[in-house]
Amino acid sequence: MNARSANKACPYCHIGQLKSGDVNFIRLHGDAVVMTPHMPALTCDICGYREFDAAALQHLERLLDEAGPIAPRPQSQQKKQSLTEKSDTNTTRRVKR
Numbered sequence: 001m002n003a004r005s006a007n008k009a010c011p012y013c014h015i016g017q018l019k020s021g022d023v024n025f026i027r028l029h030g031d032a033v034v035m036t037p038h039m040p041a042l043t044c045d046i047c048g049y050r051e052f053d054a055a056a057l058q059h060l061e062r063l064l065d066e067a068g069p070i071a072p073r074p075q076s077q078q079k080k081q082s083l084t085e086k087s088d089t090n091t092t093r094r095v096k097r
């Protein structure tokens with residue numbers, strides 16, 4: 001029994017089937033080009049029609065809203081996230097007076 005079908009008929013060409021996969025989503029935010037890799041989307045295997053996941057789009061919109069307007073001048077900030085968090089530091093606090 002297939003409760004939910006993985007493939008969905010293409011609303012554009014009505015021939016192909018939409019297949020889910022991750023694609024690069026590119027859009028303009030002000031003067032900046034925002035590229036989002038691994039955006040969940042449905043792509044028609046015949047005409048190439050793309051339908052993006054509504055929830056993912058909303059999430060992206062919210063992120064862009066929170067980021068605010070992007071300044072036109074280029075920023076050379078490199079965000080380096082150190083995921084190597086070691087909590088073995090000595091956290092004992094000594095209060096000496």
Ligand SMILES: [Zn+2]
Nearest residue numbers: 010013044047
């Ligand atoms: Zn199609």
